[in-house]
Amino acid sequence: xxxxxxxxxxxxxxxxxxxxxxxxxxxxxxxxxxxxxxxxxxxxxxxxxxxxxxxxxxxxxxxxxxxxxxxxxx
Ligand SMILES: [Zn+2]
Numbered sequence: 001x002x003x004x005x006x007x008x009x010x011x012x013x014x015x016x017x018x019x020x021x022x023x024x025x026x027x028x029x030x031x032x033x034x035x036x037x038x039x040x041x042x043x044x045x046x047x048x049x050x051x052x053x054x055x056x057x058x059x060x061x062x063x064x065x066x067x068x069x070x071x072x073x074x
Contacts, residue, residue: 012018014027023030 016022
C-alpha cells in the first residue's frame with residue numbers, strides 16, 4: 001500500500017521533482033491545466049490571481065509536514 005508522500009513517479013516529465021509546487025508554478029506541461037484550474041478557482045472564489053493567493057494555495061495543499069499538530073487523531 002502507498003502511504004502519503006510516496007509517489008510512484010517522483011519526477012515529472014519536465015524533469016522537475018513531481019510536486020504541488022511544480023504543478024502549480026513551474027511545470028510547462030501543465031500550463032493549460034494550471035491556467036484552467038486557477039481560472040476556475042478564482043472565478044469560484046471571486047478573487048484575482050496574485051502571488052498571495054498562489055502562496056495560500058500552496059500552503060493549503062502542502063501541509064503534510066505540520067509539527068505539533070495533525071498526528072493526535074491517529
Ligand atoms: Zn513538471
